[in-house]
Amino acid sequence: MAAVHHAPNPPVIHNFATTDALVDTLANFLIKTQKDAIDKKGRFTIALSGGSLPKMLRGLIGNPATKWDKWQVFYADERAVPLDHPDSNHNLCTQDLFSKVPIPKDHVHTIDVSLLDDLEELSDAYEKELIREFAQKDAARFPVFDLILLGMGPDGHTCSLFPGHELLAEEDRWVAYLEDSPKPPPKRITLTYPVINHAAKVIFVATGEGKAEVLSKVLDRPEEGLPASRVKPAFPGQVYWFIDAPAAAKLQQQPSPVNL
Numbered sequence: 184m185a186a187v188h189h190a191p192n193p194p195v196i197h198n199f200a201t202t203d204a205l206v207d208t209l210a211n212f213l214i215k216t217q218k219d220a221i222d223k224k225g226r227f228t229i230a231l232s233g234g235s236l237p238k239m240l241r242g243l244i245g246n247p248a249t250k251w252d253k254w255q256v257f258y259a260d261e262r263a264v265p266l267d268h269p270d271s272n273h274n275l276c277t278q279d280l281f282s283k284v285p286i287p288k289d290h291v292h293t294i295d296v297s298l299l300d301d302l303e304e305l306s307d308a309y310e311k312e313l314i315r316e317f318a319q320k321d322a323a324r325f326p327v328f329d330l331i332l333l334g335m336g337p338d339g340h341t342c343s344l345f346p347g348h349e350l351l352a353e354e355d356r357w358v359a360y361l362e363d364s365p366k367p368p369p370k371r372i373t374l375t376y377p378v379i380n381h382a383a384k385v386i387f388v389a390t391g392e393g394k395a396e397v398l399s400k401v402l403d404r405p406e407e408g409l410p411a412s413r414v415k416p417a418f419p420g421q422v423y424w425f426i427d428a429p430a431a432a433k434l435q436q437q438p439s440p441v442n443l
């Protein structure tokens with residue numbers, strides 16, 4: 184019998200009147216997703232981004248419903264710098280979140296900083312870290328994260344996948360490296376589209392007027408192929424956009440504000 188292929192689900196857009204409303208709803212959404220994953224498999228796998236995203240997770244701090252000992256956290260992308268460097272996504276997540284919650288240290292999967300001089304080895308090692316977590320447990324060709332949390336730069340990049348970059352075409356690797364990021368620092372590693380697009384859920388968070396122009400390109404004109412538009416998790420996966428009113432200002436399709 185021929186296999187039935189479903190088209191990816193269209194993005195679900197949540198537009199919030201205020202950033203605080205977005206933060207609260209995002210925390211509730213994460214807790215619900217975490218609970219479903221733990222009920223099913225006893226653990227919750229999540230990938231986090233850097234940039235403006237970690238601050239948006241403040242609704243989890245002090246929230247007793249967050250089962251930190253069940254979380255396995257990876258980075259959607261990371262800069263090839265020491266873990267306490269101001270450019271490190273791990274450093275940012277630690278300052279904004281992990282230093283304030285009781286997550287076991289070994290549940291936060293960082294890059295191996297002994298390999299910073301060789302990006303190929305650094306990305307291979309991070310891929311192996313993912314394989315250790317996912318391959319035997321899920322027996323999948325690509326890992327299936329319960330949730331990947333992404334940001335989007337004003338140029339439409341997400342993770343460290345930049346417009347026009349050759350890594351947009353990567354089909355095999357789980358983790359890839361680049362030495363020519365147009366946004367500093369130049370040396371980074373990143374999850375690839377096959378991994379992002381196998382996730383059960385992906386949430387983009389985009390706030391502020393600086394994201395308005397690019398958000399309209401990504402959501403109203405996805406055919407332009409900006410990196411954020413290429414995030415289309417395979418069915419039954421779902422991509423969500425959590426945006427605020429300033430970021431939504433230039434959208435043609437005006438999503439209704441979320442009622443709280």
Ligand SMILES: O=C1O[C@H](COP(=O)(O)O)[C@@H](O)[C@H](O)[C@H]1O
Nearest residue numbers: 232233234235236334335336342
């Ligand atoms: O360089 C990066 O940028 C993106 C977007 O950052 P934002 O500050 O505009 O939200 C971020 O998602 C990614 O993790 C980071 O390495």
